[in-house]
Amino acid sequence: MTGLTAPTVHRLSNGLTIVAEQMPVEATNLSLWLGAGSAVESDDINGIAHYLEHMIFKGTRQLPTGLFERTVEQCGGATNAATSQDYTHYYITAAPDDFATLAPLQIEMVLNAAIPDDAFERERSVILEEIRRSHDNPRRRSFYRSMEAAFQHLPYRRPVLGREEVVQSLTAQQMREFHHTWYRPQSITAVAVGNLPVEDLVSIVADGFDTALAERSLQDHPLEIETSLTRPSYLAAEQPFETIQRYDYEDPTLQQARLSFMWRVPGMDEVHHTYALDAIAYILGQGRTARLVRDLREERKWVTSVSATNMTYARQGIFQITVQLPAAAIPEVEQAIAQHLQSLQTDVIQDEELERVRTLVANQYIFGNETPSNRAGLYGYYHTLVGDLTPALNYPARIRALDAIDLQRAAQQYLSPQACGIVVSKPAS
Numbered sequence: 001m002t003g004l005t006a007p008t009v010h011r012l013s014n015g016l017t018i019v020a021e022q023m024p025v026e027a028t029n030l031s032l033w034l035g036a037g038s039a040v041e042s043d044d045i046n047g048i049a050h051y052l053e054h055m056i057f058k059g060t061r062q063l064p065t066g067l068f069e070r071t072v073e074q075c076g077g078a079t080n081a082a083t084s085q086d087y088t089h090y091y092i093t094a095a096p097d098d099f100a101t102l103a104p105l106q107i108e109m110v111l112n113a114a115i116p117d118d119a120f121e122r123e124r125s126v127i128l129e130e131i132r133r134s135h136d137n138p139r140r141r142s143f144y145r146s147m148e149a150a151f152q153h154l155p156y157r158r159p160v161l162g163r164e165e166v167v168q169s170l171t172a173q174q175m176r177e178f179h180h181t182w183y184r185p186q187s188i189t190a191v192a193v194g195n196l197p198v199e200d201l202v203s204i205v206a207d208g209f210d211t212a213l214a215e216r217s218l219q220d221h222p223l224e225i226e227t228s229l230t231r232p233s234y235l236a237a238e239q240p241f242e243t244i245q246r247y248d249y250e251d252p253t254l255q256q257a258r259l260s261f262m263w264r265v266p267g268m269d270e271v272h273h274t275y276a277l278d279a280i281a282y283i284l285g286q287g288r289t290a291r292l293v294r295d296l297r298e299e300r301k302w303v304t305s306v307s308a309t310n311m312t313y314a315r316q317g318i319f320q321i322t323v324q325l326p327a328a329a330i331p332e333v334e335q336a337i338a339q340h341l342q343s344l345q346t347d348v349i350q351d352e353e354l355e356r357v358r359t360l361v362a363n364q365y366i367f368g369n370e371t372p373s374n375r376a377g378l379y380g381y382y383h384t385l386v387g388d389l390t391p392a393l394n395y396p397a398r399i400r401a402l403d404a405i406d407l408q409r410a411a412q413q414y415l416s417p418q419a420c421g422i423v424v425s426k427p428a429s
Contacts, residue, residue, distance in 0.1 A: 006393055007379060008198050015186025016209055019379045019389070020201040021193045028099040028194025029372035030205065031091040032110050033380035036182035038160045039085045039235070039314070047162015048170055048178050050083040051127050055175060056090065057081075058119045060112040062215060065119065068105050077102060085156050086268075086314045087384045093373050096195045103192070104208035110188075111212040113179055120172040128168070131161045141251065142258040142322075142425055149247045149421045150262045150318045154238060185209060191380045193372040237316045240264045241419045252428035256304060257330060259323040261337060262421040265414045267316040268385040275398045276410035277310040277319055282357040283349065283407070284308040284340065285321060289356065291340055292321065302329045302336075314385045319415060327426045338417035345412045349404040362396040 007021035038049050059065040072079045077094030092106050134140045144159055151157035161167075190209070192201035241264065251258075266273035285292045285308025296303045303325040311318045325333055369375050382392035391398070 006389065007193070008202070009383075009389065010202055010206075012185070012206060012209075014209070014213065015184070016206075017189045017383060018202050018205050019189060019191045019376075019383060020198045020205075021375065021379075022196060022198050022201070023193050023372055023375060024195060025370075025372060026096065026195055027093055027372050028096050028192065028196060028201075029091060029093045029376040030099070030103045030106060031089060031191045031373070031376040031380045032106065033189040033191065033384045034088045034110075034182060035086065035187050035384050036088055036178075037084045037086045038158060038162075039155045040182065041155065041158075043158070044166065045170060045174055045178065046158050047127070047131075047160075047167045048175055049088055050161055051123070051167065051170065052113070052115075052175055052179060053081050053083045053088055053090075054123050054127065055115050055120060056109055056113050058114065058116070058123070060108055060114050060215075062108055062112070063105060068109050071105060072102055075102060079106070083160055085160060087381070089377075089380065091373065091376065099192075099194065099196060099201075100204050103204050104211060107190075107205070107208040108212045108215070111183060111209070112216050113183075115172055115176050115179065117172045120175065124167065124170075127161070128164060131159075131164050131167065134159070134161055136253075138251070138254055138258070142260065142423070145247065145249060145425065146260045146262060146318075146320065146322075146421075146423050149245065149423050150264065150320075151316070152238060154235065154316055156313050156316065185213070189380050189383045191376040191383075193376045193379070235315045237267065238264055240414070241421055243419055245421045247421070247423045249423070249425040250428055251425045254425060254427040256324050257327040257427065258423075258425040259325060259330060259333065260421075260423040261321040262423070263319045263415050263419075265310065265317040265319045266312075268312050268314050271312075271386055271391050273410075274310060274312050274317060275395075276402055276406050277317070277414065279354075279357050279361075279399055279402055280344065280407055280411060280415070281308040281310045281319065282360055283344075283353060287356075287360065292337065295340070296323070296333060296336060300336075302326075302333050327429075330424060330426075334422070341411065341415055341417040344415065345408065349407055351404070354402070354404060354407070358396075358400045361399045365396045 007019050010018040036049055041048055072092060075094055075098040077092055079092045081090045090110055092102055094102050148157050190205050192205050265277055284290055285306055292306045296306050303323050305324045308321045311320060321337060323333060369378055378392050379389055382389055
């Protein structure tokens with residue numbers, strides 16, 4: 001398994017990138033990826049990217065509220081969206097025969113959102129309730145604390161949903177300016193995958209954008225406005241931890257403690273440095289036979305759950321070990337994790353363990369890219385964050401090319417147990 005066959009990539013004169021692939025499955029997917037997530041916000045509009053994701057579905061001059069979703073459902077299709085730190089992503093999945101009808105509607109929705117004042121005010125309560133529910137979720141609270149500890153300056157430290165007091169003060173005009181600044185063809189990767197010829201997929205999407213852009217130019221809201229919304233200038237990666245930085249919280253809603261180890265590591269703009277860390281995450285904490293899972297949960301039964309993840313944002317990555325456990329077990333578990341990390345740096349990983357990782361990655365890659373929506377998500381994510389599909393296509397091969405020395409060096413360089421962030425949230429004593 002060396003990777004997928006490369007799809008067709010077209011760059012249009014208006015700046016739009018179209019990625020297209022015919023796939024012999026009786027479905028089609030159009031995914032519109034915008035490089036405009038919460039990381040491009042300033043502090044005073046934190047949450048506007050996610051709020052805008054909601055407002056996109058409130059219609060345009062050509063599409064009254066609800067008409068797009070009803071049309072998709074009448075065709076037996078599905079549509080949804082998601083906002084992250086580095087991107088916002090809109091998609092539809094439908095039968096190939098309906099693609100030419102639905103794709104232009106989706107493009108019109110995304111490019112020409114009306115964002116009327118009354119609908120904006122009604123949706124504010126929905127956003128605020130989503131924020132409140134996230135604070136009621138112990139896992140989300142622990143994640144927010146970890147991100148605030150991991151990032152001192154980068155905007156990844158802020159919640160994607162925004163802060164309640166900021167969302168309370170946002171205006172529809174601010175959102176219209178944000179939409180005008182970021183929702184442009186040059187900021188969009190349109191990925192079309194499904195059982196239609198590539199030339200049909202490309203022409204349907206290109207024509208849809210031409211029509212929507214022509215409509216946009218006729219609208220009377222101020223498209224020519226000068227706006228101060230620009231990509232923040234402080235996106236340089238932060239320096240690794242030099243010592244152990246500890247953050248302790250008391251959380252009366254918890255039944256068990258949460259423990260998180262974090263290291264600042266390379267992000268997607270240094271994607272070649274991420275492969276070894278991905279493999280180490282599998283070795284430590286992904287699967288029942290992973291080292292930390294087997295030792296701490298299965299054998300010693302000290303923890304309820306443990307996992308390791310290499311989270312790769314555009315400008316920075318965070319390698320994280322997360323644990324749920326009785327508060328009394330924290331000292332022993334912290335020591336055991338430090339010993340496992342030290343072992344990675346001093347002991348060579350055996351071939352059998354490395355082969356397990358290679359097989360897992362290859363199989364998950366295959367299983368995770370069997371549908372048009374999976375494939376479109378893979379292409380959109382990599383093109384948006386890296387600007388290149390090669391890492392997406394060759395990921396299993398890059399993992400398979402790693403040897404034990406590569407992993408040992410990565411552990412030595414990035415995962416010191418004496419230089420990391422540690423966040424502990426304990427139930428009330």
